[in-house]
Amino acid sequence: xxxxxxxxxxxxxxxxxxxxxxxxxxxxxxxxxxxxxxxxxxxxxxxxxxxxxxxxxxxxxxxxxxxxxxxxxxxxxxxxxxxxxxxxxxxxxxxxxxxxxxxxxxxxxxxxxxxxxxxxxxxxxxxxxxxxxxxxxxxxxxxxxxxxxxxxxxxxxxxxxxxxxxxxxxxxxxxxxxxxxxxxxxxxxxxxxxxxxxxxxxxxxxxxxxxxxxxxxxxxxxxxxxxxxxxxxxxxxxxxxxxxxxxxxxxxxxxxxxxxxxxxxxxxxxxxxxxxxxxxxxxxxxxxxxxxxxxxxxxxxxxxxxxxxxxxxxxxxxxxxxxxxxxxxxxxxxxxxxxxxxxxxxxxxxxxxxxxxxxxxxxxxxxxxxxxxxxxxxxxxxxxxxxxxxx
Numbered sequence: 001x002x003x004x005x006x007x008x009x010x011x012x013x014x015x016x017x018x019x020x021x022x023x024x025x026x027x028x029x030x031x032x033x034x035x036x037x038x039x040x041x042x043x044x045x046x047x048x049x050x051x052x053x054x055x056x057x058x059x060x061x062x063x064x065x066x067x068x069x070x071x072x073x074x075x076x077x078x079x080x081x082x083x084x085x086x087x088x089x090x091x092x093x094x095x096x097x098x099x100x101x102x103x104x105x106x107x108x109x110x111x112x113x114x115x116x117x118x119x120x121x122x123x124x125x126x127x128x129x130x131x132x133x134x135x136x137x138x139x140x141x142x143x144x145x146x147x148x149x150x151x152x153x154x155x156x157x158x159x160x161x162x163x164x165x166x167x168x169x170x171x172x173x174x175x176x177x178x179x180x181x182x183x184x185x186x187x188x189x190x191x192x193x194x195x196x197x198x199x200x201x202x203x204x205x206x207x208x209x210x211x212x213x214x215x216x217x218x219x220x221x222x223x224x225x226x227x228x229x230x231x232x233x234x235x236x237x238x239x240x241x242x243x244x245x246x247x248x249x250x251x252x253x254x255x256x257x258x259x260x261x262x263x264x265x266x267x268x269x270x271x272x273x274x275x276x277x278x279x280x281x282x283x284x285x286x287x288x289x290x291x292x293x294x295x296x297x298x299x300x301x302x303x304x305x306x307x308x309x310x311x312x313x314x315x316x317x318x319x320x321x322x323x324x325x326x327x328x329x330x331x332x333x334x335x336x337x338x339x340x341x342x343x344x345x346x347x348x349x350x351x352x353x354x355x356x357x358x359x360x361x362x363x364x365x366x367x368x369x370x371x372x373x374x375x376x377x378x379x380x381x382x383x384x385x386x387x388x389x390x391x
Contacts (some may be wrong), residue, residue: 004036004037004038004039005036005037005072006034006035006037006072006073007035007036007037007038007071007161007162007194008035008058008069008070008071008194008196009066009070009073009163010034010035010054011032011068011070012066013029013054013057013066013067013069014028014029014030014031014065014066015053015054015057015062015065016065016066027050027218028218029050029219030055030219031054031219031304032067033223035162035194035196035212037249038194039193039194039210039211040185040189040194040195040197041196041209041210041211041212041307042197042199042204042205042209042211042212043196043213043215044057044199044202044205044213044215044241045200045214045215045216045241046216048217049217050219051213051215051385052164052167052198054215055088055196055198055330056168057069058083058162058164058196059081059084059086059088059164060076060080060084061088064236066171071084071085071086071161071162072161074090085162086160086162087155087158087160087163088165089148089151089155089166090151090166090167091166091167091168091169091170093139093147093148093150095139095150095151095152095154096139096140096149097139097140099138099139100135100136100137100138101135101136101137101150102120102123102127102134102136102218103367104139104150105117105150105154106122106123106154106157107242108154108158109123109157115325117223121247122157123157125157126153127150129153129190129191130152130156130187132149132150134146143176145172145176148169148172152168152187156193158220160193160196161219162195163188163193163194164196164197165195165196165198167198167199168197168330169181169184170199181207185208187285193389202243205226206226206230206380210225211223211224211225212226212229214229214238214241216237216241217320221234221235222238222358226262229239232273233389235274235389236288237391239294239387243290244291244357245288245291246290246291246356247280247288247289248270248286248289248356249264249284249285249287249385250262250264250285250287251263251283251284251285252279252280252283252284252285252388253281253282255274255279258272258275259271259272260273260274260279260285260388262287262388264354265350265356266350266353268329268349270287270327270329270383271295271327271383272287272387272388272389273316273384273385273386273387274386274387275387276388276390278390279388279390283390285388285389286388286389286390287386287389288387288389289356289381289386291356291357291358292342293382293385293386294356294358294359294379294380294381295380295381296358296377296378298371298375299330299377299378300375318320325384326380326381327379327380327381327383327386328378328379329349329378329379330349330376330377330379331347331349331350331356331376331379332347332348332374332376332377333347333356333371333372333373333375333376334346334347334348334373334374335373336371336372336373338362341361342360342361343359343360343362344357344358345358345359345360345371345377346358347377349379356379
């Protein structure tokens, strides 16, 4: 993405709102990032994190308290929304109920003085882009997904350089949301327009965006592609907000190359990825381990693998011990939940002072990875898949 031209530059943006007590609330706190031309960029975070306020400042509906926003190199200070090369699609589609689909899409063009014939032609083309040809129907006669397409067409008809989408799928049911996620991603790729998408749904952001900015309390904590943010989160908040994560707390004992050894207590020393130069030996740290990265094997008997091969538990443990990057601990299964595609286990270890959730995928009849509550289990995970977080 960095080789592409920059469409939007956010430079040290601060936005404060007055409160009843006479003080100010900082909704966006010194945020800076670039969005590249043709990129599908998502701003992700919980309610109140500042993502919608940031979007509204890009659109021109809010003015920054300080800082600068540039669109294609041009400063947007004092430029009203209708003079910016952007259009916004909101969660509330705000369609005119007394107008037809076609009239709704034509309306903005006609207000700009475009002839009725030209406006109709462009509106029909925009509706074709969103695969909607029910021109004469009223909004109340349309499904939620169809109304959303009308709102998209109305925004696209003005041929914006940037399309801003403020949780536009939030009002749709789950099945329709997933369908529209796929359609939006396809549409953005076909049109080549820069999309900026605000959402609190991490799956939504991960399924569509080229890059994601994770926000909390007015700050951008991490920006990157979905796989980078998921696999190597830079903070406990990001690791916890993006997907399910096990957190193991301990003290950093030593660091060698890119790995650190963490003392969990109970005579347990585990190895983890340590890429944060600010983390120092002796510091209290947290290891993030994703449930799907954990392997469980029985403590006695024969292990059956996916390729049909087998090994005794002792042979398997001995083979894993020869890999210096594999962590091994023994625990007791305390919870089991079959959820179709996989089974979710909770396993306690280390005098029951630590616990992890493991998600074991269900490949056919997997008796070797079917555990009962109360059964001992060997727990394995690769150090490279478990980053150390300092905060």
